[in-house]
Amino acid sequence: MKIAQKAWLALLLASLLLAPASAYMGKQLARGPVDSFTLTxxxxxxxxxxxxxxxxxxxxFMFTRCPDVCPVLTQKLVEVEAEMTEEERDDVTFLSISVDPEYDSPEALKEYSExxxxxxxxxxxxxEELEPVWESFGLVVQRNVIDMHVMDYQPGEASVTVVDTNNNSSQHMFQYDGWDATAFAAEQAGWSLDLDAGMIIGINGTESPDDWAWYWQLNLWNTTxxxxxxxxxxxxxxxALEMPHIAWMRSDTNRSLLPQPDVEMASSVTVQWSNNSTEVVNIEQFTGYHITQGAL
Incomplete structure (x- = not known):
């Protein structure tokens, strides 16, 4: 079945979303209708x-392991959607389709989108389900290119270049320390962090006492x-690039209760709560978001 409505391959500016075809930037390519398809x-x-x-x-089209352009495209679309009126949102549908089905499970996409x-x-x-979809949009997906793109990515060599309004540029190296790891994990898990003089004194409302009977202790996973x-x-x-797996626990509790981290992850943060239960947040791959936050 052919779909009467047209689909555009993003990225579009909010001010152009409802404009006639002649108002769009760039060259309009000849396109046919897009077949109906069902995905997850x-x-x-x-x-x-x-x-x-x-x-x-x-x-x-995107993949969650993409370290650079995919997060940027997604963030731009988030900004576009935020600038649209409620009436405009009723007339526009956003879709992101994976080009990495072997890795991008619904769970991976849920973590990425959130x-x-x-x-x-x-x-x-x-x-098999995605190939005809890619083809209908004129997209060529090469598995080896995706894998090489991820494998060749070296976070320790990453940098962010900023160009100001006077066209002056400055380059900032990606630095990933224990605070960055903890802050990213807290953001992902929804934990609150309380700091005093650069020290973590509380995680998710559990604060160390004033008499320092115990304190939040930082632990590092020794791979040797x-x-x-x-x-x-x-x-x-x-x-945290050299010691990517860290854990926080009360100083008066048993360290042996901390679980072994998944060393296949790019980074992880474990918190052992007061009742000795643990919560682990994994970062599977560093993205452009992590690089930007860690560099600026």
Whole structure:
């Protein structure tokens, strides 16, 4: 079945979303109608293009392991959606479709969309389901290019260049310390952090007492001994690229209760709560968001 409505491959500016075709920037390419297709969204539900879409459809292709352009595209679309009126939002549908189905499960897309603040459907499926979708949009997906793009990415060599309004540029290296790791984990998990003089004195409302009967203690995973060690330096002095797995626990509790981290993750933060239960937040791959926050 052919869908009468047209689909545009994003990125569009909010002021142009409802403009006639002649008003769009760039060259308009000849396109045919897009076939109906059904994929799985980040909630694990079926989503059918044509049935569940309305009005103008803004489509972007992405993958959650993408360290640079995908987070930027997603963030720009979030900004576009935020600037639209309620009436405009009723006439526009945003869609993100994965090009990395072997990795992008609904769970991975859910984590990505929530982290990016993107409320629209993020779709995935099997390679067999996605190939005709890619083809209908004129997209060529090369598995080896995606894998090499991720594998060649070295966070320790990453930098962010800022150009100001006077066209002066400055380059900032990505630095990932214990505070960055903790702050990213807290943002992802929804924890609150209380600081005093650069020290963490409270996590999610659990604060160390005034008499310092116990305090929040920073631990680092030692890959050689495969055990947790008490950090000999403060969190701002921990090189979390070299020591990417950290844990916070009350100083008066048993360190042996801390679980072993998943060393396949780019980074992880574990918190052992007062009742000895633990919560782990993993960062599977560093993204442009992490790089920007860690560099600026």
């Amino acid at each position: 969204d980040q909630s694990g539900e079926n989503y059918t293009f044509g049935t569940d879409t309305e009005g103008v459809v803004v489509v972007t 982290r990016m603040g993107a409320s629209w459907p993020h779709l995935t499926g099997s390679t 001994s495969e055990a947790w060690d008490v950090s000999g330096v403060g969190m701002n002095d921990v090189d």
